[in-house]
């Protein structure tokens with residue numbers, strides 16, 4: 095288990111974390127207590143048989159280990175890399191109480207990578223049922239539901255508006271954290287189960303909502319891709335990006351390799367990134383790789399940042415400066431961004447989420463000279479399709495309202511992932527998709 | 542893959558392509574656009590849907606930079622990697638009474654589909670199409686066939702009225718009632734021409750052309766200010782109330798990548814002459 099040296103890796107987009115060797119994996123697996131009532135499994139939203147697969151790793155049966163993982167999770171190489179394990183499986187591992195938790199994510203990644211290198215084995219499929227299911231969106235929720243439904247014997251078609259599948263896995267999370275070949279291999283494995291993928295289909299426009307509803311069942315997994323802006327002066331100046339735009343230009347369109355690839359992106363010399371989540375860390379580290387000196391501006395304290403711990407740590411190693419307890423008030427510039435005016439924040443009483451709510455400190459304004467600003471303060475559910483489906487109930491924030499099985503206000507329409515929960519995580523999106531797929535399967539079999 | 546059914550140069554540097562894209566053709570309405578990508582290295586560029594026939598759509602584009610110049614080298618039978626659409630909101634078409642559609646340069650390409658829907662809704666349709674000179678005027682016959690009246694303007698007087706579309710629009714507004722106006726062309730032309738309808742209080746639409754990436758509302762590259770509010774042109778537009786649009790900001794944002802665009806065109810020119818592969822660059 096090793097990270098490439100920070101001063102080397104900031105010059106490319108190759109993976110930072112090199113993963114475990116065979117010996118390391120076996121040694122780590124041998125530490126597992128093989129609990130009778132494993133807490134770790136309850137901490138995994140897709141309920142992987144964690145002690146089960148770890149036991150096989152300890153024995154060196156990597157193929158068997160991979161089969162056990164894929165029983166519950168068709169995207170293990172992805173999850174092993176991007177799950178916030180510290181708040182999921184590893185956070186509740188019994189060993190974490192005394193010493194260090196088992197590195198479940200790293201082990202999962204190890205077996206998934208081993209299987210990719212040694213030949214993938216496709217899971218079994220049930221007899222065809224003759225039922226047609228439409229899945230809208232090819233992010234982790236859509237892919238997971240499609241895999242589950244195909245396994246159950248239904249004819250599944252995924253519709254994706256972009257020219258590549260994967261959702262945030264493809265356009266959002268950078269290659270140095272999640273190599274794109276890994277994503278492609280795991281998605282291809284699902285497609286090889288007979289799932290149809292129609293790219294360049296913006297449902298609601300390329301396929302009408304009425305035609306969508308003609309499928310026997312529909313799973314909406316359109317994500318939370320609508321970027322929020324702060325609403326401060328200067329935000330529309332050239333040089334101000336949403337994190338989604340900046341990351342899409344680089345990850346999906348390969349603007350880092352302009353002019354070999356046609357899409358341009360600005361290479362700032364001094365970049366401010368606003369936010370403290372995974373998205374902000376990714377944007378900051380991409381900007382760093384394009385040659386910038388980067389300052390991350392976050393309105394609370396470092397310990398309040400919602401980003402994965404590993405990414406905060408990596409960002410610091412790579413020389414990203416943190417301006418915490420700081421909030422932007424104005425972006426300055428005439429033709430192009432030249433600076434960002436900020437104010438210091440003091441932490442006061444706890445808010446509803448249990449975090450201290452920041453308050454502006456009077457007279458503490460200061461200006462950072464920057465030539466580019468990236469806003470990564472969050473996203474909300476994609477409104478386009480869901481607003482075009484008559485009778486589909488939504489919350490005030492735009493999330494599709496679902497019951498515990500992902501069922502919406504329309505009988506044969508289900509939803510999962512960020513469109514239902516609001517921006518969350520890959521594994522939570524997959525967990526909701528699995529529940530919905532199980533419910534869709536029950537519905538289609540009862541008919 | 543999306544096949545180019547026909548490709549022709551209809552005026553200097555202006556090309557008309559019919560592209561096979563069934564899911565776009567089946568659902569396209571006036572005012573909508575598509576986004577295409579030529580090949581795996583390509584960028585995504587938006588083009589207005591100018592007409593529909595069966596499972597094909599027409600686009601008309603001006604070769605201005607790397608991607609449109611590259612596109613212009615394609616021939617009938619060639620394929621595009623990606624076409625997605627129809628994107629954006631359809632034009633708001635009703636029977637208003639008298640409607641006027643005004644186009645400048647390549648922007649004229651956007652008019653036929655709107656004019657046709659206006660006509661079908663029962664409007665008396667006036668067309669005003671303008672170009673720098675007679676040689677750059679496009680789709681004149683088609684517009685003459687659809688519109689009840691058609692006026693032509695050229696900046697140099699080589700055909701029709703000697704002057705700008707805005708002049709003819711003002712002249713018409715002075716002596717008759719026009720209930721709705723659409724103005725489509727370069728940003729500066731839309732800014733100037735839509736100013737002409739302000740004193741008459743006529744609701745006027747323009748189709749905005751900010752820089753886009755996804756075209757589905759997920760990046761905000763296309764944000765424009767309309768009536769003091771930020772809108773995403775690809776999903777909230779592209780048509781907006783002309784009198785509310787911040788054109789200065791739009792034009793400023795259109796220039797974000799001027800340096801890179803210049804470099805890309807130069808590299809493309811070098812590449813096409815050296816390898817003679819008709820613009821298909823490798824690595």
Ligand SMILES: Cc1cc2nc3c(=O)[nH]c(=O)nc-3n(C[C@H](O)[C@H](O)[C@H](O)COP(=O)(O)OP(=O)(O)OC[C@H]3O[C@@H](n4cnc5c(N)ncnc54)[C@H](O)[C@@H]3O)c2cc1C
Pocket residue numbers: 176177178230231232233234235236253254255256259260261262263266267295296297298315316317318319341372373376402476478479510511512513517518519520521523
């Ligand atoms: C930069 C970034 C970094 C992140 N890092 C992490 C991390 O490290 N760990 C983690 O667990 N989570 C992370 N997340 C969050 C995680 O990626 C999301 O929670 C997850 O991807 C949600 O999955 P989804 O399938 O619901 O939606 P998405 O992944 O957003 O996919 C939705 C898909 O639907 C498509 N679509 C939308 N509308 C339509 C339509 N009308 N027709 C057809 N297609 C449509 C979109 O193009 C997209 O491909 C990160 C998010 C971002 C943006």
Ligand SMILES: Cc1cc2nc3c(=O)[nH]c(=O)nc-3n(C[C@H](O)[C@H](O)[C@H](O)COP(=O)(O)OP(=O)(O)OC[C@H]3O[C@@H](n4cnc5c(N)ncnc54)[C@H](O)[C@@H]3O)c2cc1C
Pocket residue numbers: 574584585586587588589590600601602603604605606607608609610647650651749750751752753754779795796799802803806
């Ligand atoms: C909704 C919409 C509809 C359009 N319809 C038409 C049309 O029917 N016919 C036509 O000729 N042109 C149309 N355009 C403009 C067309 O997209 C640009 O001319 C084209 O992208 C230029 O690409 P390029 O690489 O050849 O030129 P470049 O040299 O890269 O750019 C030239 C100029 O075009 C604009 N531009 C560049 N990239 C983009 C992009 N990704 N998205 C939008 N604008 C960009 C910029 O202002 C730039 O300065 C439309 C634009 C929009 C937003």
Ligand code: SF4
Pocket residue numbers: 137138139140141142144167173174177179182183184198199202521
């Ligand atoms: S999928 Fe995520 S939460 Fe589940 S075991 Fe793997 S790393 Fe842990």
Ligand code: SF4
Pocket residue numbers: 125126127128129132133134135144145186187188189196198
């Ligand atoms: S809780 Fe920890 S020690 Fe127990 S089975 Fe799970 S991973 Fe092994």
Ligand code: FES
Pocket residue numbers: 752753754755756757758759760761762763764773774775776
């Ligand atoms: S082009 Fe990305 S939001 Fe409009």
Ligand SMILES: [Mg+2]
Pocket residue numbers: 356584606607608802
């Ligand atoms: Mg270009």
